[in-house]
Amino acid sequence: MLSIDKFDESILAVKTPDPLRFAFARKSSPHAGVRLKPLAVDEKERALKQLFAADGEKSHKRCLYIHVPFCRVRCTFCNFFQNAASRQLVDDYFEALMLEIKHKAWMQWTQAGTFHAVYVGGGTPTDLSAQQIEALGKAIRHYFPLTADCEITLEGRINRFSDEMFQRALEGGFNRFSFGIQSFNTQVRRSAKRLDDRETVLERITALSATEQAPIILDLLYGLPYQTIDIFEQDLADYLSTGAHGIDLYQLVVGANAPMLNLVEKGRIPSPATTPDKASMYELGSRFMQKHHMRQLSVNHWARDNRERSQYNSLAKTYAQVLPIGCGAGGNIGGYSMMNHRTLDTYMNAIKSGDSVVAMMTKQHALEPIFAALKAGFDRGVVSRAMMPEFGACSSYDYLLPLFNHWQEKGLLQVQGDYFSLTMAGQFWAVSLAQACIQVLQSTYQEQIALEPVAM
Numbered sequence: 001m002l003s004i005d006k007f008d009e010s011i012l013a014v015k016t017p018d019p020l021r022f023a024f025a026r027k028s029s030p031h032a033g034v035r036l037k038p039l040a041v042d043e044k045e046r047a048l049k050q051l052f053a054a055d056g057e058k059s060h061k062r063c064l065y066i067h068v069p070f071c072r073v074r075c076t077f078c079n080f081f082q083n084a085a086s087r088q089l090v091d092d093y094f095e096a097l098m099l100e101i102k103h104k105a106w107m108q109w110t111q112a113g114t115f116h117a118v119y120v121g122g123g124t125p126t127d128l129s130a131q132q133i134e135a136l137g138k139a140i141r142h143y144f145p146l147t148a149d150c151e152i153t154l155e156g157r158i159n160r161f162s163d164e165m166f167q168r169a170l171e172g173g174f175n176r177f178s179f180g181i182q183s184f185n186t187q188v189r190r191s192a193k194r195l196d197d198r199e200t201v202l203e204r205i206t207a208l209s210a211t212e213q214a215p216i217i218l219d220l221l222y223g224l225p226y227q228t229i230d231i232f233e234q235d236l237a238d239y240l241s242t243g244a245h246g247i248d249l250y251q252l253v254v255g256a257n258a259p260m261l262n263l264v265e266k267g268r269i270p271s272p273a274t275t276p277d278k279a280s281m282y283e284l285g286s287r288f289m290q291k292h293h294m295r296q297l298s299v300n301h302w303a304r305d306n307r308e309r310s311q312y313n314s315l316a317k318t319y320a321q322v323l324p325i326g327c328g329a330g331g332n333i334g335g336y337s338m339m340n341h342r343t344l345d346t347y348m349n350a351i352k353s354g355d356s357v358v359a360m361m362t363k364q365h366a367l368e369p370i371f372a373a374l375k376a377g378f379d380r381g382v383v384s385r386a387m388m389p390e391f392g393a394c395s396s397y398d399y400l401l402p403l404f405n406h407w408q409e410k411g412l413l414q415v416q417g418d419y420f421s422l423t424m425a426g427q428f429w430a431v432s433l434a435q436a437c438i439q440v441l442q443s444t445y446q447e448q449i450a451l452e453p454v455a456m
């Protein structure tokens, strides 16, 4: 039986009449999860060899993630920037990437199952040339066993994304496009070092969406400097006016490495929004989507129509295995998480010398199936008893029920029968709630392991 009294407000949430704005101090990290100890180099090499030489678990769906670690200009808010793009660097990288694709495709594990979703992300994959984008799409379809309805997403931005590039991407087999917009407002964009003005972005997204060739999905941020609540409301209206097929609303969380905080400190730009202000923006965004009958696929993703399925995002957040390819790509296979080299030189040298590109590997936590179910459920906004694996002798849902009931009293969720759904406040704090569940389970697990007698 879980006793929640020993936990503080970072788990239980603050007692407040306004949980949307004040249940927790801030969003601590972009995703929920646990930190684990990396395998030693020889263990890592052995585990990789074994994993890729076997068929692997057939019951788990598979995704492919390919990373393009370049951007032409670094945005002030971004935590993901790796390298400044130059034609030569990108060309050399593309060659290395193709070698890794062939190498990974040749493995027994890869050919033993089918891939349900592919995501080419970054960085900025649309900074590849039109020919490279087409060749990449064709290589993915040629080398990997894909399901007949496999979602193949190209991420990027509209800057220099010409009609020719769009056509060649479609010819390559890309069937979903995700563009980072962040905000349509020109002042907000300029201060964040985005390249185009509002009119250009609106015109381009409208034209691409009107082709009705494939779903066009937009990312918007809320909380950027100069992005008042009125400007954010205009951003939402702008999304609607473009006819784009889906939208992500991401809360701005600026990491220590992003240039923005330094610029704020020097007085060059105003501060980004506070957490309570971002909560108000989330509420506005969510109500806007409801009002315009957008279908909610997760706590931060909405679809205009049935065409947008967001397969990769929902699969990668659940039990699916993700094969990572490219410099800085991360994934998980057969109970291990892995991350490829993040430094371009190290990655390129590994490819040239035929060494493994996996820089770090960890064995997933024994409770990972429960953690994955929690992350997926909180991300969807609904958790059901049926989807929660066993925790020791009981259901993990039942074990955590005292915490869920407590959060219900705090206005974060509503328990109904074998399900609970997140309130507006709970949806805003979904990552913090999932993280709190993971911490509670992890600490109980550690206590139980410590109590077990040592085998002699």
Ligand SMILES: C[S@@+](CC[C@H](N)C(=O)[O-])C[C@H]1O[C@@H](n2cnc3c(N)ncnc32)[C@H](O)[C@@H]1O
Residues within 6 Å of the ligand: 071, 077, 078, 079, 080, 122, 123, 124, 125, 155, 156, 157, 179, 180, 181, 182, 219, 220, 221, 250, 251, 252, 253, 254, 255, 258
């Ligand atoms: C890794 S970026 C790649 C997209 C593309 N390069 C672009 O510039 O739009 C994917 C998304 O992450 C989100 N993102 C980037 N920095 C973020 C931050 N500091 N907080 C929250 N989301 C962020 C943005 O919405 C962005 O569209």
Ligand code: SF4
Residues within 6 Å of the ligand: 070, 071, 072, 073, 074, 075, 078, 079, 080, 081, 122, 123, 124, 180
């Ligand atoms: S938002 Fe996109 S273009 Fe800007 S730095 Fe991040 S990954 Fe690069």
